[in-house]
Amino acid sequence: MADVLSTKETLDLFDRYVVANYGRLPVVIVRGEGSRVWDADGKEYLDLFAGWAVTALGHCHPRLVAAIREQAGQLIYMANHMYTQPQGRLAQLLSEQSFGGKCFFCNSGAEAIEAAIKLARLHTPREKYKVLTFEDSFHGRTFGAISATAQSKYHQGFQPLLAGFEYLPLNDLDAVYGAVDDETCGILVEPIQGEGGVNVCTDEFLQGLRNLCDERGMVLMFDEVQTGVGRTGKMFAYQHSGVVPDIMTLAKHLGGGVPIGAIVAKPEVAASMKPGTHASTFGGNALTAAAACAVLETILDEKLLDHVNEVGAFAMGRLRELQQKQPKIKQVRGIGLMIGIELAVGGAAVFKKCLEKGMLTNCTHDTVLRFMPSLTVTREEVEQGIAILAEALEETE
Ligand SMILES: Cc1ncc(COP(=O)(O)O)c(C=O)c1O
Incomplete structure (x- = not known):
């Protein structure tokens, strides 16, 4: 149903009928799989914030979908x-x-x-x-x-x-x-x-x-x-x-x-x-x-806690390497897949650049970029996300 509406049509519905209590981005997400989501115009995003740190298993994990379907029928x-x-x-x-x-x-x-x-x-x-x-x-x-x-x-x-x-x-x-x-x-x-x-x-x-x-x-x-x-x-x-x-x-x-x-x-x-x-x-x-x-x-x-520790350590290591080369990163902190990147520049601009480049993160307290991907995120996805972040930082004043 949702994907038969264009982005503009959906935004118009929100303008007219939904309380404007969120500062929303002009993006309509229609589908998700793992750490990827797609908008109504077919653009793909790497989701390194898991919604708002919610989709633990990634988007539409087959076991979660099957459990919901089975229970809904009963x-x-x-x-x-x-x-x-x-x-x-x-x-x-x-x-x-x-x-x-x-x-x-x-x-x-x-x-x-x-x-x-x-x-x-x-x-x-x-x-x-x-x-x-x-x-x-x-x-x-x-x-x-x-x-x-x-x-x-x-x-x-x-x-x-x-x-x-x-x-x-x-x-x-x-x-x-x-x-x-x-x-x-x-x-x-x-x-x-x-x-x-x-x-x-x-x-x-x-x-x-x-x-x-x-x-x-x-x-x-x-x-x-x-x-x-x-x-x-x-x-x-x-x-x-x-x-x-x-x-x-x-x-x-x-x-x-x-x-x-x-x-x-x-x-x-x-x-x-x-x-x-x-x-x-x-x-x-x-x-x-x-x-x-x-x-x-x-x-x-699926032993996802081991996976979180492994991928989290990898992400933290890669981000600290980036920090050595990029003075706009002041500190990288966190544990597991709860990662905060303290910036020396405004986080909103970096966040926006990442979005344009097809990656979803989050900025809190003006200067802290948060990576909180799904527990199923892969090393390759983390690597791709950090490459996008590196470019975004490079291009931010
Ligand atoms: C630590 C903590 N407590 C409580 C909440 C509120 O949760 P909800 O938005 O589901 O009411 C949040 C939401 O971000 C949170 O991060």
């Missing part, structure tokens, strides 16, 4: 006042792959954050309601999530925000110790900040947060919406440090493009969420849960 939806098999299977997979927790399912990252904040408040005594979060964090766009997000640009026009959030510098344990009081119920942190510019928490910092939460009876929440489900070369980013959170939020990769979010909570914490305390009509429905099972099983069966 049962798409049944409400959460009954049981469905895919939701049970998915919870088991997530629990077994992480820290033996219990799952609540929703439809997005922001909703997972809402659930985590509500559970942290439920699990701690009534007078505790405050949550500490970190500068340059990003947790989503609902009211709870923007209140947790410590970037004023996401607050403009929406005050008053949800009460009880305090923002602290990342990797500064003294600041955290100084901020905790008897009303603090939890700490929420991305083990590696994504939208904030690929800023990595040190192991010492995460361990310090764990110790402090244990000392003060607080809930430690890791936002793994972007880092979770293989992105960093482990199934979850917390597994690099070995510091286990009480609650972990997931979305993005989890459904491989199908909308699903989740929290995984330690059983003793999860027990505080009783019938009636929280709910989601679509959360964990049969169709999206079956898709998420297919994503996780494919990552495990």
Whole structure:
């Protein structure tokens, strides 16, 4: 249906009928396969951003497509006042792959954050309601999530925000110790900040947060919406440090493009969420849960975590070689296939050049270019992407 419209016709539909809340590029994508997508005019793009770090298995992976087709033919939806098999299977997979927790399912990252904040408040005594979060964090766009997000640009026009959030510098344990009081119920942190510019928490910092939460009876929440489900070369980013959170939020990769979010909570914490305390009509429905099972099983069966480590190290090495020759690259940082390239020039212009040359990346915080390809990206694709980046940098003032 979509590809019978020209680019102009589709853009006109958006102009007339769709809220203009995104700064969109004038490109209409009609098809995807692996790390490639095609627009309505037949132009091919190398997708090194996996949508928005979403298509874990690449576009239209045959196993994901087959799982969705099979489930759609059997049962798409049944409400959460009954049981469905895919939701049970998915919870088991997530629990077994992480820290033996219990799952609540929703439809997005922001909703997972809402659930985590509500559970942290439920699990701690009534007078505790405050949550500490970190500068340059990003947790989503609902009211709870923007209140947790410590970037004023996401607050403009929406005050008053949800009460009880305090923002602290990342990797500064003294600041955290100084901020905790008897009303603090939890700490929420991305083990590696994504939208904030690929800023990595040190192991010492995460361990310090764990110790402090244990000392003060607080809930430690890791936002793994972007880092979770293989992105960093482990199934979850917390597994690099070995510091286990009480609650972990997931979305993005989890459904491989199908909308699903989740929290995984330690059983003793999860027990505080009783019938009636929280709910989601679509959360964990049969169709999206079956898709998420297919994503996780494919990552495990096809040993994609090994692949991420191998290709990620290759990409990082190649980018550092480019950095030696190209002073417009100030730093290359990240882990696995979560890679940030700090530029000495405006990232928007480089991003645009890459787009013209048929490559999709992302620019955040003005000067950080992000490479977050699908877990299935090949060395050749990475090589091609870096060659395009090199040209784009060369041609940017
Ligand atoms: C770390 C993190 N948390 C939460 C979110 C919000 O997820 P969603 O857009 O699915 O609501 C994002 C989205 O980019 C994210 O990167």
